[in-house]
Amino acid sequence: MPGRPHLTVRRAGLLIGLLLLTACGGPVEVDSPDLDGADADACAAFVDALPSTLADEDQVEIDPADAPAAAYGDPAIVVTCGVDGPEGFGPGSSCEIADKSRWYIPSEQYGDEPRELTLTAAWSRPRVEVVIPADYWPNATAAVMAQLAPLVRELRTVGGRCL
Template sequence: MVAPLVTAVPLVLLLAACSGGPVSVATPDLDGSDRAACEALVADLPDTLADELPREIEPVDALGAAYGDPAIVVRCGVAVPANFNQASSSCEVANGVGWFVAPEEFIDQDADVTLTAAGYRPVVEVRVPGGYRPDGPAAAIAQLAAAIDEHLTLVENCN
């Protein structure tokens, strides 16, 4: 009876080591209605994202979430990307929500990609490691669309 326990302990330690521990999710300093909107969004995030399971985050009250290993990270309340221009930037649309992707990230299908719902306030971004491409980014933004549409304010369509 001792052998199964001895075998199980290293397996549990190996699995814990593979998870990489909590994912650090930087949270902008928000207050008032923006904070409330982000909190509502985070509470309504899906149980899985792009078929990846949730990860522990730190701080635990961050306005975001992480899924998978390497982590797909969702953050609410971020700034509009500096290279986004409503008049000339093109966006990917998933389930009615427009997402800005920097042109250089869009072209390089092996690169990590940051998708930003730049037309909503507060602004949400999703960082997807390159290993999930090509299908992961599209799956993630499609799954997030309903929560974004429900909890955030559309300021201007990004399409």
């Protein structure tokens, strides 16, 4: 029958599409902090300025799409603007400095084994958090901090020193 091969091609295309959708897993779910006007504006500008690749990973879709966040790669490196202060952070907390931007990393995340890392630009307002899955350990940490440093420096800096 002349119509039968067309139907088979259509079904094959649908099957391939479903397989790709399943393999990609769809958009990355991200937090969407509740922000006031000034922080919302600053985060919108920050997210708009984010690069299309981070630590050699391409940007991927997020859900909700209007969150002040971005995701890169699979598993996703997630960048979120407007987060609360990280647990354990306080005056005199230690930090890593990359291109004049200061990043807080909880002390329990330091080590010689691959692990998920949470970096927070805790001395900036609004704060920016980056969650880096263990798959990218150790090289992505320095790359992420260096790539995001110019954007973090554009945010308002609050006082305080880091060790």
